[in-house]
Amino acid sequence: MDVIYVIDILGTFAFAVSGALVALDKKFDMFGVLIIAFVTAVGGGMLRDVLIDAHPINWIGNLNYLYTIFTAVVFTFLFKSKIAHLSKTMFLFDTIGISVFTLLGLEKGLAFDLHPIIALIMGMISAVFGGVLRDVLTNNVPLIFEKEIYASACLAGGIIYLILNYFKVDQNINFIISASVVVSIRVVVVRFKLELPKIKDDIFGKT
DSSP states (O other): OOHHHHHHHHHHHHHHHHHHHHHHHTTOOHHHHHHHHHHHHHHHHHHHHHHTTOSSOHHHHOTHHHHHHHHHHHHHHHHHHHHGGGHHHHHHHHHHHHHHHHHHHHHHHHHTTOOHHHHHHHHHHHHHHHHHHHHHHTTOOOHHHHSSSOHHHHHHHHHHHHHHHHTTOOHHHHHHHHHHHHHHHHHHHHHTTOOOOOOOEETTEEO
């Protein structure tokens, strides 16, 4: 089985678990938990496919995504009290997942003959908009807007991919290097608690 596909499934599982945990904390019922897990895991890819008119839409064309999400929800219900001890493992899956989602979305955009900048945006949408939908539906400020360098890491990895692709670097090598950039940035910023600067002043002084 394709290693990238396996990582894609693991990332989907991790995203679904993160969505299920948020929904459980909000006291949603089982159906609500399933919906939040679903939009977290495949919402970004679904939005990308709708925007570029790609059919079938990601999860419709591959039922393994639905099976993975359902398994993740059951797993979360059964082991919720233990998952906190797996936070580092879940962070690793999540980080690898966003790197793969970014590059798969970017590649799909290029395959549809989109301008590289638009394809890059599609890659970012694939990676982060599931989390945005989760936060909006659970009445939270989306994570990418208030803390951690998350979408920016995807942007950096996508730019590296486009540069290496321009110079005709082997696609597999390009994928590994670009994904490693996303993972490395995420690990560093979380390890050292780095954030993008917040706008507090304008040219006239404090707002």
